[in-house]
Amino acid sequence: MAAYMSAGRSENAFSTHDFVPEWAQEEVSTGTTIMAVEFDGGVVIGADSRTTTGAYIANRVTDKLTPIHDHIFCCRSGSAADTQAVADAVTYQLGFHSIELDEPPLVQTAANLFQQMCYRYREELMAGIIVAGWDKRRGGQVYTVPMGGMIVRQPVSVGGSGSSYIYGFMDSNYKPGMTKEECLHFCTQALALAMERDGSSGGVARLAAITEEGLERRVVLGHQLPKFSNT
């Protein structure tokens, strides 16, 4: 089964059978909106909660914010299977590395591990990942590892199929030096806008703030999301 995600491509080499509905032949995709923002002292990450197989919503309450280590998370977009597999592999490697070093791992290390796997298997994988977290050396950091396996550190990053609709919002509303609450508000609004327009994004908005103290998770339910149109 080819799982196909946010990119909106159909790569079905299999023939259709009458006894299996079309959506069951589609790949499970986290057609998605994900984002992460750095602030002084940590990061805020956010994602929608919709997983689709074709037009069917396989899971409307997905958690796309996956812990890789105590203070490092990743936001997953693309094929659900691919991103889960890569995240599991990196979690294992990073855990081992952290024990060897006898200190908490750097966000940069986690991002590099993702990048190496995504680049090496770029032909087989469909995974767009944002790695974000806090470490003692450089504080809050966001690294984006899009499909193809590049890596770049950015103060704010968006990803997934819904991201196309919010680049304008991000560019005009992001200001450096925001506080944690301002970042959370910014993310909520951005996710709400993307979820409104992108068919592959929706459900609830999941947010998390990662700082030295630890993790704080929030969920903004559908009816609580900010509304931007009058209708």
Add this chain to the structure above:
Amino acid sequence: MSSIGTGYDLSASTFSPDGRVFQVEYAMKAVENSSTAIGIRCKDGVVFGVEKLVLSKLYEQGSNKRIFNVDRHVGMAVAGLLADARSLSEVAREEASNFRSNYGHNIPLKHLSERVAMYVHAYTLYSAVRPFGCSFILGSYDQDDGPQLYMVDPSGISYGYWGCAIGKAKQAAKTEIEKLQVRILLEPSLRQGKILLNCLICVCYCYQQMKDMTCRELVKEVAKIIYIVHDEVKDKSFELELSWVGEVTNGKHELVPKDVREEAEKYAKDSLEEEDDSDEDNM
């Protein structure tokens, strides 16, 4: 404390009845036959000094290095069988390079020295191979961890140090390193014939002082220590190899520049003469 372990010393896979692995101890003796190398850690970096005995006038000056670059920010000074040391420097280089390739940042020195120590240790387990006959000192400087100094010996153990010495004059060199700041403190009072009683307080004060020195000051002291421990009678001429890594080099490990080295050697030679003179006065 040497003893012959007849019968139990033929392979590294045999213990002696009193619990020693003689092959490893013999390997350490090989290190003690080599000339001295010292490494000292200060406030903003690490300095290495090696007493390179010149066995032939035909050697090209500056060849036969005893200090290696393992990574941009890591240096390694060796003593013992040089061929073994060179092969270990390649091992260390690969470790550092693989780490950077896998994890995206500089290898922490503690981790590197543990990995290389593990490799050295592996050669002490089997009768098919012999242990490495060299000890080495690893030093690095990095923005986040600051200066670090580790020493690995043929048994495969690694310790972190403020200052350490390996090779034939290691005891004398260690004493000099410990004395380093005491001499500075005592100098004026000695001249007046006073004796400081509480050595313990001095040594603690010393470590405080060593940690406050900068690389530039320390280079001169390292050169002086090598000159002091060099045995003029038994060994002939020697070449002093000095290297450093720290704030002064922006975190890059490199051989000390020519002018700094000459200044350090001059300081070392002058201090030695001064000491000779002061000995004469006392007589």
